[in-house]
Amino acid sequence: MEKAVIFDMDGVLIDSEPFYFQRRMNFFKEKGIQPGSDKFEDYVGNSEKQTWDLLVSESEARREMLHQEYLEYKKHKGIDFKKALRNSVPDVLTKLTENGISIGLASSSPRKEINQMLSDCQLESYFSFTISGEEVKESKPNPEIYLISRKMLNCHDYLAVEDSALGIASAKAAGIYTVALKQAFPMDQREANVVIDELEELLILPQLIK
Template identity: 55%
Template sequence: MEKAVIFDMDGVLIDSETYYFKRRMQFLQEKGVTSGSTQLTDFVGKTEAGIWETMIPTDEHLRETLRKEYQVFRKQHPIQFEKALRASAYTVLKTLKRQKYKLGLASSSPRSEIEQFLQTCCLEDFFDYVISGEELEKSKPDPTIYLLAQKQLNCEKNFAVEDSTIGIAAAKAANLYTIALKQNFPVDQSQADVVITDLSEIADIVAE
């Protein structure tokens, strides 16, 4: 039986959610703007468009102005992907690839950020298919991103590795066996099929 494992990026392969959240809040503070939410969990798993709608929920003109200015701020305060990469990520991907599983990456992050991450961490060759949420009309928890990934990978059995509540919902709606990686902040992962504390546990789960 051919099997595929489809990974989310932020919060799964890289420990990035807290860094991104603090960077956004710092930017708004410097601009003298109050965010629509100051709760980290309100942003986890959303596309960039969804994040900005959460931060600036009512003023569309202000939202677009700040979003453009943030592109410069983001480049001035880049995340160091090598340091954010989960300690066991490379080994797990290598193990799964060696065992002939197909691998996918289905992330809500912008395509440019996904590609930068893969290049910086030398992970491009591991993935058979990569898709960004910004390429779709509907984002997680809509299952489209996982349905497309499944179709492209074309395997009999598919697994998703997620962290956020909406990511888990998207994977389950696409009928994927969903593995949730426990986070260091409160997040509802109760809908996942199994919760793990380290990516190294994935190989045994997929092999069962």
């Protein structure tokens, strides 16, 4: 295909960042432990490793122990991906596909969560390629995840849809025109090529329709 759109997942396809943040904070509160940061904006766009390096910075052994406990904790407090999915996503993906545009997903989230989201929301068929933060050596803002996506999608032109400063930096470092989806909370999106209010606006961007 000539063109491809590569989506981030959290904050773009699903409105999940506030849920993930609150779940982590509740876990630490129940454990009676003060996390490395209790500021929402410090975690947006981070990989799992970056998140836990920040949550528990003083001891690798303690960090690993708490992370394993948290993995068990979140099994009982999972996100409802169907509810978290942005309403416009199925229609936007359908129209992109109908217009011959290849679709990829480049998310810092774990592979298991990506697969569950795609399955629960019945979106697997739209994506030509997906990659998780577990499948790269360097996390965003390093461009590796987008460079791999470019290679695997094998298109002529690319457009990335991100929300966080880390994601925007990653896509732009890979030489990709980057669209930022505006969020309901303050976020630095100044480095994006353009900021949109709704995903539907992708369908009228000159970079896709020209």
